[in-house]
Amino acid sequence: MQRSNIAFITLILFALSMAFWLNENDINQDAFLVAQNGVVRIPTIQDNETYRLKGEWEFHPNAFVHTDTSYAMTYLASNQDWSSVLGSQQGYASYVLKLTHLEPNHIYGLLLEEAGNSHRVYVNDKLILENGLVAKNALIYEPATYTTKAAFVSDEKGEARVIIEIANFDGVKGGLIQSPLFGSLNAIDYVYELTLMTEVFIFAGLLAIAFVFLFLHFIVNDVRSLFMAILSALVALRISTTGTHFIYMAIPYFDLPLIWIIRIEYLSVFLMLPVMLLLLGTFDAFNYPPKLQQFLYVPFLLMPMVIAFATEGILVVIFQIFQIVLIISAIYLIFLIVQAYRMQKIKLTRTIVIMILIFGAIAYNRLYNDRNEIAYFMLYVFILFVGTTVMKRFSLIRSHSEKLASTAKIDHLTGLFNRGHLNQLMEDSDVFELDQKYAVIFLDMNNFKEINDEYGHEIGDQVLRISAKRLRNSCHESDRIFRFGGDEFVIIARLKDEMDVKKVIKRIRDNFMEPIALNHLYLRISVAIGYTPFNPSVDNLKEVISNSDQRMYEDKRKNKFK
The missing domain is CATH 2.60.120.260 (Galactose-binding domain-like)
Structure with a gap:
């Protein structure tokens, strides 16, 4: 079974368990007495x-x-x-x-x-x-x-x-x-404390989700994460303005007049619909017409101004209109879901299960009792469900970005680091440990130009790939090897003492003593090498590379390769 299926089943079982627990604990089964x-x-x-x-x-x-x-x-x-x-x-x-x-x-x-x-x-x-x-x-x-x-x-x-x-x-x-709610003192205390605990749990969870997705939005500039953050914050705001009003008890600064609490409550509900539609519009399954997408931004501009000055009577009228729009939107979404299923853009089973949970909870709330905890909890589950898809998208974006970043550092011919990455290290020496000893080795392949001219670039490329492999075999895993350009290479080697670098250079020379066999050709390649100790806390890497380059040319002249 795929991990995504296991996660989905776990989420549904968790939601049903919580709903069953709330149901069994009588938090939302208030009977009534008629006076x-x-x-x-x-x-x-x-x-x-x-x-x-x-x-x-x-x-x-x-x-x-x-x-x-x-x-x-x-x-x-x-x-x-x-x-x-x-x-x-x-x-x-x-x-x-x-x-x-x-x-x-x-x-x-x-x-x-x-x-x-x-x-x-x-x-x-x-x-x-x-x-x-x-x-x-x-x-x-x-x-x-x-x-x-x-x-x-x-x-x-x-x-x-x-x-x-x-x-x-x-x-x-x-x-x-x-x-008013009447009962035994234990039952009243239990209902109050469990209601408060449920509201705080869902509010805190949604607020945390909002901050996480807002953070993700700023990292990857993903609009889906932004809509998730806004939707989570709106549902959290809605919860804080009903029921126990725990946030106003916890933070007296927010102890607003009831008319403003009601206005905030209505505003959070009214804005949930366009935000949810905009969020769903970021998925391939819901392709809205461009004009509809633009229209969905209108409530963000108009609704706060309308709500700020509306009386409760006007708010009730707006809410009745909102319910009609909600029904139309639900029908339109069902139409889009059916279309998406026919085009194999969504897994219908998951969508149906989530929709049944949400609408079932709302119907239960409207028809069976006047408490909101199960409806809130199912909205919480919906946000978690959509959130998992957003997190999966973020994970893919991050993985792709890391792959691109890694690819940007690599020389495609040899598989070694490229000069661009070396230039980055010249600008940011913080990647090196200050108490660690290093040596910068500059290496040039002798008579490579003649091989390229005589046998062609294809043979020359194969020689470079084999040479890169020999350099990797000569160095430690912690050493960084760069193709500096053409047939020149730079190695930044970690050292215990100066003898270490001489051992590395000896292994390089020994590995290049063996001819390179390509089809019927046996090509002998030698290398000119120069090195300079490198102390990250004192030395400038660019200057150290330049010194190693000069010493490489001294080695080339000494061995009479020009």
């Missing part, structure tokens, strides 16, 4: 059960029930926008719900997510949690958007009167965005 006329009967609950408190709560507009003495009352669904009663998104109000048939004097837990922009909760007239500063006007009020949880104790009758006072002067959806 009527402000009262809900609590069934016998197990230690690992949680319930959404939905249905009709008492609703007291423009009043804080715990402190005010007179107030109006109606009934309102816990997660319904209060503007239908208050006439505005902004304002303050109280939600009241009576829980009955609890165990007397028993500890329970309550969890609130994104309750208005500030809230405080009383149970049986005891304050159990507070988020932000609840007030009746915008001057005193201070928003906060953390997910909060607290414990409370039922009274002797097994009842609990829950009062949630909410203030919102930021122009976003008024009231409770999510129905």
